[in-house]
Amino acid sequence: MPTAALPTKIEVQNLNVFYRAEKKAETQALKDVALEIRDREVLALIGPSGCGKSTFLRVLNRMNDTVPGARVEGRVLLEGEDVLAKGYDVVGLRRRVGMVFQRPQPFPKSIFDNVAFGVRAHGLTDKNEIVRRVESALGRAALWDEVKDRLEASALSLSGGQAQRLCIARALAVEPEVLLMDEPTSALDPIATARLEELIHELRADLTIVIVTHSMQQAARVSQRTGFFYMGNLIEVGPTKQMFTRPRENKTEDYISGRFG
């Protein structure tokens, strides 16, 4: 696997994340996590619910900023620059590091306007350029053929799988370098899941992808490397092939083979 030769895209150092619910003691969601994400690799993050994998994902484009009581320590270097630093351009960060969520959430707007939303929000006004971006994003998200004749139709008319690809198109339209995906297929049927996995494979040509998934099989199908989180700790990260057949840590083995709790 040629992943070893890939340059580092994001380097996470000593990452600690704390949450404080109202009037309760602070709980630590991530403990001293260090992880390197390589350019144009698909990195899968697995682990039981509440292990910190989604928290980790959200730190990468500072989505935790919006969570009350959340506190983040450590460094997240995107091409060497610490995105957690004070004064870092968060809007610019979210253009470079896009995100796709568990449940597709199309806006109650037309298909076209959904995809154009981010582009416009980032200040692009040139109509021709917006059209080009929308068409290109829908093409890359493998949705173009299905919607090209009804771009003005409501995005709410799309099926679950189509809506998720629309959300990916929306994220792609601003031409990010990194795409974060939080269980992007958990609400999809097997066919839509297969299409989305195929799409991830294609997107890898020019994107770095970090995907949180509950399915070891999905991690095995789409990723080059896999990280296993447990109770806020990154237990093990390595080539997916190895994690799948012979993980180094007993905890990983127990989790992926269904021997937990």
Place this chain on the structure above:
Amino acid sequence: MRPSRHTSNEFELELREIRGQLVAMGARCERAVQLAIAAFLDRDEAKVAEVVAIDEKVNQDEIELDEMAVRVLALRQPVAYDLRFIASTLKFVTDLERIADEAVNIAERVETLKKAAEVPPVFDIPKMGRLAQKMLREALDAFVEGDEERARKVLTADDEVDALYSETLRAVLTWMSAHPNDIPAAMCVASASKYLERIADHATNLAEHVIYLEKGDDVRHRRSPQ
């Protein structure tokens, strides 16, 4: 390292059932080889029939275990140790089934031997038989105990069986030239030694599967050419 119990009880039971039947199939193969060698050396037709009967049961084991393993693959999508266990099971049953076939081959030589005017000497067949049986027993014990070290020892034992096979073949050829009328009987001895050599090879394969199962380490075709 063999992991602890599964969260899914049914999956746990399926894996245990496979393990149990694999062990039983292995024990049947050991018995078949032991009886085949005895049948050959004593020219005992009753034992030949017993070997044939065991082989039929082993064939059935192969079909049943394949089916159980494929079912687990389809329904459970096993990973890590479980995946290696199922993958090894599919290979294990093939080698075990071949071992039982070779035992039948040995036993079937008895018919020809009985017709011979002069029975040829058996040369190193008893020794080869003991070694092949020991390799088989060690490989199966290594599987049962999850003992990778024990499995590695089986790999080295194979060279000795190969050497004995070459010697036996040479000795049989020499005997043939002095007894041109009993070449069919001499051929039986040559064949039996070949079958034992093959049983040792299959035992080696079993040991390799055990190493893969326990360590995730594929040691096939790694030894230097002889």
